[in-house]
Amino acid sequence: MRAAISLLVLLFSMCGAQTWSTQSEVQTESQSTGAAAAAAEVSTQLDVSAELKELRDMVVELRVTLMYTQDELKAMEAENALVEKRLVASETKVEVLERVLTITQKELQDTKVEMKTEVENLKKENAAQETELTAVKTRLAASEAKVMNLRKETAAQSADLRSVADRLAATETDMEQVKKDTAAQHTDLTTMKTEVMNLTKENAALQTRLAATVMEVEDLKVENAAQEAELTAVKTRLAATETEVDNLEKITEKSKVAFSAGLTDSGYIESGNTDFNLVFSKIITNVGQAYSSTTGFFTAPVRGVYYFRFTVMDLLASRSMNIRMCKNGKHLMLLGDYDTDGQANFQSSGLTLQLEVGDVVNMVLPAGHRLYDNINNYCTFSGFLLFPL
Numbered sequence: 001m002r003a004a005i006s007l008l009v010l011l012f013s014m015c016g017a018q019t020w021s022t023q024s025e026v027q028t029e030s031q032s033t034g035a036a037a038a039a040a041e042v043s044t045q046l047d048v049s050a051e052l053k054e055l056r057d058m059v060v061e062l063r064v065t066l067m068y069t070q071d072e073l074k075a076m077e078a079e080n081a082l083v084e085k086r087l088v089a090s091e092t093k094v095e096v097l098e099r100v101l102t103i104t105q106k107e108l109q110d111t112k113v114e115m116k117t118e119v120e121n122l123k124k125e126n127a128a129q130e131t132e133l134t135a136v137k138t139r140l141a142a143s144e145a146k147v148m149n150l151r152k153e154t155a156a157q158s159a160d161l162r163s164v165a166d167r168l169a170a171t172e173t174d175m176e177q178v179k180k181d182t183a184a185q186h187t188d189l190t191t192m193k194t195e196v197m198n199l200t201k202e203n204a205a206l207q208t209r210l211a212a213t214v215m216e217v218e219d220l221k222v223e224n225a226a227q228e229a230e231l232t233a234v235k236t237r238l239a240a241t242e243t244e245v246d247n248l249e250k251i252t253e254k255s256k257v258a259f260s261a262g263l264t265d266s267g268y269i270e271s272g273n274t275d276f277n278l279v280f281s282k283i284i285t286n287v288g289q290a291y292s293s294t295t296g297f298f299t300a301p302v303r304g305v306y307y308f309r310f311t312v313m314d315l316l317a318s319r320s321m322n323i324r325m326c327k328n329g330k331h332l333m334l335l336g337d338y339d340t341d342g343q344a345n346f347q348s349s350g351l352t353l354q355l356e357v358g359d360v361v362n363m364v365l366p367a368g369h370r371l372y373d374n375i376n377n378y379c380t381f382s383g384f385l386l387f388p389l
Contacts, residue, residue: 051171058160065157066185069150073192076146079139080199080206086136087209090129094216097125101223108231112238115231122224129217136210143203150196154189161186255302257288258384262377263312270370275324278363278371280381291383297362300355304388309350310363312371313378317342321371324364325351334366346378352386 104118161182168175168182262282263269269278279296291298300306314321316339325332332351339345353361363381365371373379 055167055171062157062160062185065153065160066188069153069157069192072146072150073195076143076150076199079143080202083136083139083143083206086132087206087213090132090136090213091209093125093129094213094220097122097129097220100125101220101227104227108227108234112231112234115227115234119224119227119231122220126217126220126224133210133214133217140203140207140210144200151193154193154196158186158189161189255304255385255388257290257301257306259286259288259291259298260284260380260382261286261291261293263371263373263379263381265373265375267374268370268372269365271365271367274367276365276367278365278381280363280379282377284377284380288385295362297360298383300357300359300361302385302388303356305352305354305386306361306383307350307352307386308361308381308383309348310381311346311348311379313344313346314370314372315342316340316345320369321345321347322366322369323347323371324366325361326364327353327355327361328359344372344378354389 100118100122104115104122107118108115168179261280261284263278263280264282269276277296279293281293281296283291283293286293288301290301298308308325310323310325312321312323316337318340320336320338322334322336324334332353333349335347335349337345337347355361361383371379
């Protein structure tokens with residue numbers, strides 16, 4: 001800029017001195033040589049003035065071009081600084097995203113709902129970063145295009161400067177100072193070229209950093225995909241666990257099975273000529289409602305191992321007392337006794353049975369026998385589930 005101002009001042013000074021000198025010479029020679037010499041001198045003065053005016057116009061145009069180039073370079077530097085700041089912000093966001101991912105991995109063990117929310121947030125942030133990176137790439141491409149245009153303009157300006165230097169040298173020897181100023185301007189332009197090259201290198205470095213950032217984002221996408229797969233597996237395992245818990249709860253509810261029942265308050269019960277199914281109609285306990293006081297049958301609600309026990313009584317006076325336990329209508333055990341004293345005689349026993357769902361257990365009084373019971377519950381039938389299978 002200083003070189004351009006010096007050049008303009010010098011040109012204006014030279015133009016004024018040259019015009020005054022030329023006018024003085026014209027007046028002197030007019031007085032001595034006459035009208036013909038005056039006409040020739042005026043023509044020469046006009047040619048020199050026209051050429052100097054053209055030279056001034058070119059210098060002014062060169063100054064405007066240089067000012068425009070400097071403004072463009074400053075704008076490009078500001079834009080590059082903005083890009084670098086946005087890159088730093090993007091890197092900071094990536095670091096924050098990594099921290100969020102670390103926290104997400106820890107919180108995955110606590111709750112599936114919070115993990116799902118965090119994964120969705122990460123997806124949104126990754127999408128925003130991809131959009132921002134795309135915008136930065138576009139602006140970098142525009143910056144590179146501007147740099148190429150500036151190179152072309154600088155080359156054209158260098159050619160113009162060389163042309164001006166040649167014309168100034170041909171005009172007169174006093175224009176050597178102008179040549180020096182032009183050389184200084186050329187040096188400034190060389191410096192500008194160097195700065196443009198440096199900016200180009202910086203842009204290349206920024207592109208490298210952008211590529212690294214893109215790779216990091218891709219890695220984060222892969223990690224997010226892995227976390228989504230892990231979350232899906234956790235959901236699957238959770239669903240299986242919930243199903244298993246539901247099944248266990250159902251089994252637990254069905255596993256609460258126990259009953260005890262007394263036979264009757266009516267005294268003697270006789271079988272007659274055929275086997276008689278005993279109905280223990282006085283419910284003492286019936287958890288799970290597996291025993292029916294109407295039919296006298298116990299029906300297994302779940303597959304498992306059960307324990308059954310009975311106690312019966314009769315007043316034996318030269319007679320026998322028998323009792324039978326059956327499963328699904330088939331004989332399991334028979335217990336009998338004989339006495340003649342006419343006193344109360346008790347029989348008691350039990351069995352452990354493995355039952356399937358729907359199996360039936362009941363007590364049978366064989367033909368020709370009897371039992372005795374009243375409010376004291378001398379005759380009872382009991383059972384309960386030991387454990388399910």
